[in-house]
Amino acid sequence: MATMFTPKAIGFVKGPYTQTKDIPKGPGANHDAVGTLEISPDYEAGLTDVEGFSHLFVLWVFDRSDGVELLAMPPTDDRPHGVFATRSPKRPNPIGLTVVELLRREGRVLHVRGVDMLDGTPILDIKPYLSSVPESALRRGWLAVAEARGKG
């Protein structure tokens, strides 16, 4: 068996969304909500130099979601897709991933744009966003098909 670990919150999200239905979803949804990542004093030293990065990956826990659905019905489509081809919360490991823009740091509080987690969401990790796949190289499978159908 693989060596596993016990997840712990390094901090919590503060943001405008208190219910899942408040979070903009689907094609064309705005993801520019501003909020903060409030890191525990125990981990503040780990933020050293983070302010030099414009964007960060935030790993967090879907703490208000239960169960696993290997086939998920996304809000953007009327047919199911495999959970690993979606951002559904009902995942074998309920970990969320969000790219945020870092607006500024105040001690152990990061002010960010792009919050799409619920207020109070536990944060697992923060990583620097180092490079992008060029948009011209991306294929987005069922999502592009659903968007085209929605627009067509």
Next chain:
Amino acid sequence: MATMFTPKAIGFVKGPYTQTKDIPKGPGANHDAVGTLEISPDYEAGLTDVEGFSHLFVLWVFDRSDGVELLAMPPTDDRPHGVFATRSPKRPNPIGLTVVELLRREGRVLHVRGVDMLDGTPILDIKPYLSSVPESALRRGWLAVAEARGKG
């Protein structure tokens, strides 16, 4: 306390790297190693439609790393930085994140380019890569400084 979860492997990485020192690191390092993500039969249904995406996020466990260092010395620099501003394995939650290019799917095996994990690494999650931050909008803090110094 936050509701947490018990991490479980959904599968394992097969790749060319058996020791940490084999993995290319630092500026200019090639990340084009080819390998496979072998998903457990229990989770194969979750891969439905994943083949439509050109790139995937892979979340995995640093299973051969111990301990936490809030200040980390990256291979690319001679001064320490906060762990949340680096990709150091010695993180409060030892979760790695890699963007891979999906070459093809064969059942529950994904052939990918961009493997930078050790052979046998447990996989926690796979997510579709949906959009990029434009390179022109990225600032890369200490890493850009270290790269400029290395080149200068």
